[in-house]
Amino acid sequence: MRNYLAVLPVLAFPMRTQGIPMLRFTAPLLVAFAAPAFAQTAAPVAADQNTLLNAELPADQAALKSHIMFLASDAMRGRDAGSPEYDIAAQYVASQFYEQGLRPAGDAGSYLQKVPLISYKPADKGAMTLTRKRGSPITLAFGEDYVPVGNPSKTDFVLSAPVVFVGYGIVGLGRDDYKGVNVKGKIVAFFGGAPSSFPAEERAHFGSLPSKGEIAMRKGAVGYLTLENPRGGRGNYPFAALVGNWDRARFTWGEKDGTGHIPTPATPGLGTLSKVGAAKLFEGARTPWAEIVKRAEDDSAVFKAFELPASLGVTLRTANTAITSYNVAGILPGSDPALGKEVVVLSAHLDHIGVGKPDAKGDTIYNGAMDNAVGIASLIEEARRFKASGKPPRRSVLFLAVTAEEKGLIGSDYFAHNPTMPKANLVADVNLDMPIITYKFEDVTPFGAAHSTLGETVARAAAQIGVGMGGDPRPDEAFFVRSDHYRFVQQGIPSVFLWPGEKGPGKAATDNFLSTHYHQPSDDLVQQPAIDWESGARFVDVNYRIAREIADADQKPMWKKGDFFGSLFGGPMQK
Numbered sequence: 001m002r003n004y005l006a007v008l009p010v011l012a013f014p015m016r017t018q019g020i021p022m023l024r025f026t027a028p029l030l031v032a033f034a035a036p037a038f039a040q041t042a043a044p045v046a047a048d049q050n051t052l053l054n055a056e057l058p059a060d061q062a063a064l065k066s067h068i069m070f071l072a073s074d075a076m077r078g079r080d081a082g083s084p085e086y087d088i089a090a091q092y093v094a095s096q097f098y099e100q101g102l103r104p105a106g107d108a109g110s111y112l113q114k115v116p117l118i119s120y121k122p123a124d125k126g127a128m129t130l131t132r133k134r135g136s137p138i139t140l141a142f143g144e145d146y147v148p149v150g151n152p153s154k155t156d157f158v159l160s161a162p163v164v165f166v167g168y169g170i171v172g173l174g175r176d177d178y179k180g181v182n183v184k185g186k187i188v189a190f191f192g193g194a195p196s197s198f199p200a201e202e203r204a205h206f207g208s209l210p211s212k213g214e215i216a217m218r219k220g221a222v223g224y225l226t227l228e229n230p231r232g233g234r235g236n237y238p239f240a241a242l243v244g245n246w247d248r249a250r251f252t253w254g255e256k257d258g259t260g261h262i263p264t265p266a267t268p269g270l271g272t273l274s275k276v277g278a279a280k281l282f283e284g285a286r287t288p289w290a291e292i293v294k295r296a297e298d299d300s301a302v303f304k305a306f307e308l309p310a311s312l313g314v315t316l317r318t319a320n321t322a323i324t325s326y327n328v329a330g331i332l333p334g335s336d337p338a339l340g341k342e343v344v345v346l347s348a349h350l351d352h353i354g355v356g357k358p359d360a361k362g363d364t365i366y367n368g369a370m371d372n373a374v375g376i377a378s379l380i381e382e383a384r385r386f387k388a389s390g391k392p393p394r395r396s397v398l399f400l401a402v403t404a405e406e407k408g409l410i411g412s413d414y415f416a417h418n419p420t421m422p423k424a425n426l427v428a429d430v431n432l433d434m435p436i437i438t439y440k441f442e443d444v445t446p447f448g449a450a451h452s453t454l455g456e457t458v459a460r461a462a463a464q465i466g467v468g469m470g471g472d473p474r475p476d477e478a479f480f481v482r483s484d485h486y487r488f489v490q491q492g493i494p495s496v497f498l499w500p501g502e503k504g505p506g507k508a509a510t511d512n513f514l515s516t517h518y519h520q521p522s523d524d525l526v527q528q529p530a531i532d533w534e535s536g537a538r539f540v541d542v543n544y545r546i547a548r549e550i551a552d553a554d555q556k557p558m559w560k561k562g563d564f565f566g567s568l569f570g571g572p573m574q575k
Contacts, residue, residue: 001371001405001434001483001518049526061533063384064540065525067096067377071350072369072525079368080354081404081411082117082323089350093328093376093401100383102330102399105420113327115403115414116254118261120152121247123317128271130280130310131160137313138280145277147239147246150318151268152260159270160313161222163187163281165292167303169212169224173198181305184220187270187312189281191229192236195299201448202564204478210263217267223314226272230293239274249321251407253414260320261417270314284309325351327411328401329420332386334551336394343396343425344550345493346382346543347412347484348375348432349405353519363521369531370513370523375432376401378540385544393551395427405433405484412484416491427556427572428454429495430546431485434518436500437536438529439509443468443501444542448480451563452494453574454550461545465538470501492571494557498546500539 057065070076070092077085094111106113126148128140140146151157167177169190177190194207205211209226216224229236252260262268273281275293282289285308295301328350334340352368367373383399386392398421402411419426444462446469449455459469472479480486485495502510509529517523525531550557559566559573566573 052526052530057533058537060381060537060540064377064381064536065533067380068369068373068525071373071376072367074365074367076367078354078356078366079350079352081325081351081407083354086325086351086403090326090328090401090403093350093380094330096380097328097330097383097399100330100380101387102332102383105329105331105398106327107420111328111330113329113415113418113420115325115327115411117323117325117404117407117410118152118252118254119249119321119323120150120252120260120318121249122148122150123155123319125246126271126317127313127315128277129313131313132284132310140273140277140280143243143246144274145280146271146273147242148271148316149269150250151262151316152252152318152320153255153262153265153268154259155318155320157268157316157318158314159187159223160311161185161187162311163189163225163308164221164305165282165285165303165308166190166216166305167301168194168206169215170194170206171215172206173202175302177303178215178219178305181307182220183216185222186307187223187225187314188216188219188221189225189227189273189278189308191227191296193229193299197300199564200472200475200478201480204481205565205568208481209269213264213267213269217264221267223268223270225270225312227278228272228274229296230275231297231299239272242272251404251410253410254322258322270312270316281308281310281312325403325411327403327415329415330383330399331421332383332393332397332399334394334396335392339394340396341425342427342556343398343421344393344547345398345400345426345429345488346379346432346547347400347402347429347488348372348379349403349411349484350376350401351403351406351411353406359521361521366519366521367524369525369527370436371434371518372405372432374435374437374531374536378432378435378536378543381537381540382544382547385540386548389548393548395551395556397547397551398426402484409484409487412487416487423491426488426491426493428550429485429488429493430454430543430550431483431495431497432543433483433497435498435539436510436513437532437539438513438527439500439505439532439535441467441500441503441506441535441538443470443503443506445470445473445499445501446496447472447483447499448485448489448496450560451480451565452496452557452559453555454494454496454557457549457553457557458496458498458546461542461549464545465542467542468501468503470503473502473507489565490569492566492569494559494566494571498543500535
């Protein structure tokens with residue numbers, strides 16, 4: 001699952017494309033992604049570990065474990081998207097889809113959908129210059145006043161325009177930071193993040209730079225500039241951290257013309273100004289920068305938008321590198337003459353983060369057993385259960401293993417924009433990402449359940465296996481907007497993301513995994529506490545029941561009446 005720091009949110013491409021974060025964030029995580037190629041080193045396996053690794057299990061548990069033994073093996077070297085080992089893993093998943101009777105749903109009658117990844121980064125430090133009506137141009141200093149961002153959609157980018165300050169750059173939930181100004185043809189400058197008074201998931205949405213950029217684009221702005229916020233907090237990373245990572249490669253997917261996709265090509269991100277740089281931008285403004293800074297310490301502050309007395313000239317050069325990876329797609333055709341064309345998507349990401357910084361044992365392979373070999377194995381075993389039932393679903397069911405989740409939800413975003421079947425036929429997505437199965441779970445947590453009728457489906461399925469359905473135990477983490485299912489939400493498709501719940505032993509087990517194994521070489525097949533394969537099989541069971549009910553129901557899933565995300569992105573809604 002993705003980490004906020006894996007893709008710092010100074011980019012033009014969305015969160016998880018740009019920064020939909022994951023839980024525990026420490027400096028070493030940055031190194032794991034940014035580090036140069038490390039020699040492959042695996043920790044030695046002791047005899048007692050081999051005993052655990054090869055212990056006999058009941059058939060359903062052994063089937064689940066067998067996939068993870070392959071996908072999380074050292075031979076797969078962490079399944080980094082675009083690597084030869086990832087491609088081998090994709091072929092393995094395709095073969096398993098074939099064995100379970102799924103039909104190819106990729107390109108040209110295959111199980112693979114080619115995903116044209118683009119790795120991009122600033123080719124140089126760029127340039128930013130302030131010009132006022134009276135006075136000489138002021139050249140801003142890289143690393144002191146500003147850091148640039150790459151623009152993969154236009155690798156040689158030049159812009160000069162007036163600048164308008166628009167507070168947090170938010171329009172929604174009763175707030176309009178653009179009130180009273182016309183930003184057409186101008187650059188907008190705003191703080192990252194969103195007020196803490198917003199509900200957690202809506203706050204995550206409005207706090208992301210892509211969402212702010214989309215608002216700016218709708219208003220006619222030609223670019224956006226992020227201001228360092230003295231308050232810090234989510235969506236506001238320290239300027240020094242941005243400077244230290246300014247030229248680290250980010251990722252997106254390639255358009256047909258070979259350029260990199262960004263959601264706001266008419267209004268790209270330009271970079272971030274430090275508090276020092278912002279003071280220069282605001283010099284002579286009707287509201288002094290010092291006053292803006294003081295008010296920004298209160299995140300509930302509402303700022304009056306106004307045009308600044310300077311134009312900003314920006315020059316950005318971006319280096320793009322094309323990389324090929326693949327989504328894996330297999331479909332179980334629906335049997336109902338009317339409903340069969342509708343498609344229920346079951347998704348999980350296949351990639352992990354590859355080879356990186358050695359841990360204390362010298363292990364450099366980030367195997368990604370829980371994250372997300374368990375999710376992929378569960379997907380395959382759900383397909384097995386459909387086959388074993390002998391009863392085809394009424395709706396078609398698409399099993400989708402996506403690439404480059406760890407690089408920004410990119411494989412799922414590519415599929416959502418370029419589905420291998422009519423987009424209008426997609427009616428739901430149930431996503432599996434890093435289910436933590438080291439304990440006997442007593443409930444399940446479907447992130448996003450409150451937004452659509454899928455929550456009721458999950459509750460019924462959970463009851464069938466004797467567990468409850470918990471609420472979101474970590475609302476401030478806003479998981480609903482941080483995994484692959486959210487790319488389907490953005491297309492108006494009701495979606496949930498399922499975890500074993502935190503009732504009983506769940507919270508301690510989840511905290512332990514996130515603090516000890518998440519995005520570490522220790523996320524291996526043999527870890528402590530040990531993976532509970534019986535719980536893994538139960539997790540497959542509940543997911544199968546969820547998928548079966550969605551596929552066989554008379555009514556397709558709907559957004560709850562008036563739901564924020566359903567209203568924002570469209571799609572079917574209860575009346």
